[in-house]
Amino acid sequence: MRYAPFYGCMISLKYPQFEAAVRKTCPALGMELVDLEGFSCCPDPIYFKAGDKMIWLTLAARNLCIAEEAGLDIITMCSGCTATLSEAHHILEEDPGLRDEVNIRLKKVGKEYKGEISVRHIVTVLRDDVGLEKVAASVTRPLDDLVVAIHYGCHLLKPSKIMRVDDPNQPTILEDLTRLVGATPVVHSENLLCCGKACISDEMPAEMTRDILDGIAQVNADCMGLICPTCFDEFDLGQLRLSRRFHRKFNIPVVYYFQLLGLAQGLSPRDMGLHMHKIKVHPLLEKLGLPTA
Amino acid sequence: MAKLNFEFRKRLDAIIDGDHHNYCYQCGACVADCPAARYSPDFNPRQIMLLALLGQEEALIGENSPIWLCTNCYTCYERCPQDVRPIEVIIALKNIASGGKRAPGILEQIQKSVNEQGRTVAWSPLVDRRRKELGLEPVKPVPVEEIQKLLEE
Structure with missing residues (x-):
């Protein structure tokens, strides 16, 4: 099982602890990650795409070409990169006219999109290629008693005909993967609400994030479990902003799925970069009997 | 109407x-x-x-x-x-x-960042220090000249 990982800007530069978690947990799953040279920003499906869709599509196609040249499927671990690369792949497959136009542009840099690879979100690789049994078998230290409030984020699931990850209305993939590490996933009242990060307003995202965190507070979870670095930004650093804005303390630790998997595989909290989070994860580490330093 | x-x-x-x-x-x-x-x-x-x-x-x-x-x-x-x-x-x-130059400034900022660095998040020495702490290699360079050629109309 060889793949070309596409970490993207947010994970590589801002939240490298998620890259570390993916790199350190995949070997035990039998996945080989082959680092390729020359990837750029996916590019960003919000602001860059809002500038010019044709240029957005062209730069995305350039990234796809790099994986094609290596003969490897791309795996994504950022929901934004997934949105861009999966949609670009879909457009280039469905619209021969646009594919030709993109290829005319790519010729300037000696590339040509042929359509020989796929784009997969890493959670689907765990489910469909590695298999849930094998993920469970990699666990040496189950995270017993840990209660995780799952938050899906939008771009992992929608549009479902392009993402093909799970049912966008009643997804289970993150709950299923969370059970495998020995933890107990819980559904909170706003589990499918957008984090609001992509909206150009201060007020709306703050209210959305507040309502999601209040939903989580009601289910007594030890932490929030998610898979999107943009949601993470909104919920980790975001809770500091929210506490100031609403004059009350928001303090729910936020964990990326592969960090949980790493802990369950016996890796240390430090290996998983959990000390880099703004909202301290000490309570859950204490519950698990793990070092907090 | x-x-x-x-x-x-x-x-x-x-x-x-x-x-x-x-x-x-x-x-x-x-x-x-x-x-x-x-x-x-x-x-x-x-x-x-x-x-x-x-x-x-x-x-x-x-x-x-x-x-x-x-x-x-x-x-x-x-x-x-x-x-x-x-x-x-x-x-x-x-x-x-x-x-038509009627979009919020963040669009131009992001375009500029991708144009100049090939990324939306700016690199700084701190980035590679944090990566090193996690046992990761420095961030791979982006061939910016290729990106710039594709941004030209």
Whole structure:
């Protein structure tokens, strides 16, 4: 099982602890990650795409070409990169006219999109290629008693005909993967609400994030479990902003799925970069009997 | 009553998925689960599609346009029975606003960052220090000259 990982800007530069978690947990799953040279920003499906869709599509196609040249499927671990690369792949497959136009542009840099690879979100690789049994078998230290409030984020699931990850209305993939590490996933009242990060307003995202965190507070979870670095930004650093804005303390630790998997595989909290989070994860580490330093 | 602006609609049609606004029959399925509509009375995707059908340029890309409140969640894309893809029409409208220098400054900032560094998050020595602490190699360079060639029209 060889793949070309596409970490993207947010994970590589801002939240490298998620890259570390993916790199350190995949070997035990039998996945080989082959680092390729020359990837750029996916590019960003919000602001860059809002500038010019044709240029957005062209730069995305350039990234796809790099994986094609290596003969490897791309795996994504950022929901934004997934949105861009999966949609670009879909457009280039469905619209021969646009594919030709993109290829005319790519010729300037000696590339040509042929359509020989796929784009997969890493959670689907765990489910469909590695298999849930094998993920469970990699666990040496189950995270017993840990209660995780799952938050899906939008771009992992929608549009479902392009993402093909799970049912966008009643997804289970993150709950299923969370059970495998020995933890107990819980559904909170706003589990499918957008984090609001992509909206150009201060007020709306703050209210959305507040309502999601209040939903989580009601289910007594030890932490929030998610898979999107943009949601993470909104919920980790975001809770500091929210506490100031609403004059009350928001303090729910936020964990990326592969960090949980790493802990369950016996890796240390430090290996998983959990000390880099703004909202301290000490309570859950204490519950698990793990070092907090 | 404002006059229909076919010229604006043609500009919208020329952008990827912008032409899908033509399929809208105003059922409102896009509104019920729209988080921006839930949190702001100023945002209504059905209303935006109606303005697109009427070609109301100023209301759509002018100073008080609601399009920037969209959270980009793709629920409307999921719900629409007509394959209008309201979110994609809204992004197409943003392309027109951006081309006419009528978009919020963050768009230009992101474009500049991708143009100059090939990334949306700026590199600094701190980035590689944190990566090293986690046992990761420094961030791989982006061949920026290739990106710049593709950004030229």
